[in-house]
Amino acid sequence: MKRQNVQFLNVKRVRKSVADGSNFKQSATRNKKKEAILVAAEKMFADYGFRGATTQVIADLAGIPKANLHYYFPTKEALYSQVVQNIFDIWLEAADSFDQNQDPASALASYIDKKMEISRAHPNGSKVWANEVMHGAPIIQDYLETTLKEWTISREAVIQSWIDEGLMDQIDPKHLLYMIWATTQHYADFVHQVETLNDGQAFDDDAWEAATRDVKKIILRGVGLSVGDDK
Amino acid sequence: MKRQNVQFLNVKRVRKSVADGSNFKQSATRNKKKEAILVAAEKMFADYGFRGATTQVIADLAGIPKANLHYYFPTKEALYSQVVQNIFDIWLEAADSFDQNQDPASALASYIDKKMEISRAHPNGSKVWANEVMHGAPIIQDYLETTLKEWTISREAVIQSWIDEGLMDQIDPKHLLYMIWATTQHYADFVHQVETLNDGQAFDDDAWEAATRDVKKIILRGVGLSVGDDK
DNA sequence: GTCTATAGAATGATAGAC
């Protein structure tokens, strides 16, 4: 029940061999199958949680026998761990957009844009991540304490410098970051609730655009920045 | 695996007999034991999810044999359902604070205050709720479509009227509500991440106050409202 | 590498004594 023995992976950025074709030791077929399993696993873990998702159903969804799944991923935990770490890499992508802008309004706006895009493109990944953190981060605690912590500290410093320069209002940068994370991820993690309140309809292009615009508008104005007119 | 047959409870506000002592058919001892089980269950469901939490461990935590738990709650699903519905009632409490103020700034500020208090007082309940919604709301779908939907529609109308009167900026009320929900609940659902980034320390009184103040500041200013000076 | 059959362990629920 407890998912002990989870310290079997201490890496920060993994999954090179799956993301690109750089690992010559693994054939293309092998990677293709692993990808199919990972996609199925992400979906099932997102919908049912770690214990709720069974290797049998993941294998069914991936279109292979269960024993074959265990050939590629020795344990359910190893598979889960891989799924969670894949989200990290995607999450880190968004972090970059924060840095490529020097004025606060552009930096925050493009960071929010990117985070909203990820919520739309990878809702299942976002859910798995939320689940993992909500349950005390048994698998990725190490990552929280290192990579995420370092990233957060450095961005807090950037935001603080903007405040010190009088470019934006006085707030604790931490809470601004949490608000951006919480709000953008809400459209992925709570998509079921959002759609129910949207008359059971999934967000279309316009709805996503409107949501992104309003989120940026409220947050940017909320810290004393002006929003780009109709972007 | 799927938690079918979950339509066994179609009520909107339940649990009167547990919350107060109004049900004479149930003794005080009985209610006390049920409460102990519910507290334990909330904790375990929050930490491990529906499938991850076992009736054995819930019983252990409540200090009773497993068979006794099944005497009070015939099935694991019935127990889970009760836990989820308890959160509804708490959540609805906060809704009232929205209505007791007529100007937008006071209404939104006190709603955010209340939601932050709930995140602090009932983090496990918030997590169980988040889990339930993330997994497609198999148990409380009915509630989402009725009570929550009605509440949301009526409050959207209130916010829209404020906008129409020129009291606040033009935004889609829906997204303002989502931002409030997401941000306030983040401090409960992601408390593990928040604490990790807080040097492993739990938020103390000052930290909660600071978080609440910044959340109110950003959101109120974000929609063009001014914030009460040092409240 | 693939897959059937099955071992081995854990879990939800209950029978039945007290």
Next chain:
DNA sequence: GTCTATCATTCTATAGAC
């Protein structure tokens, strides 16, 4: 009402044939 002993089921993981 309480609790021990146990059943029936389900799940992860693997052995071993192909």
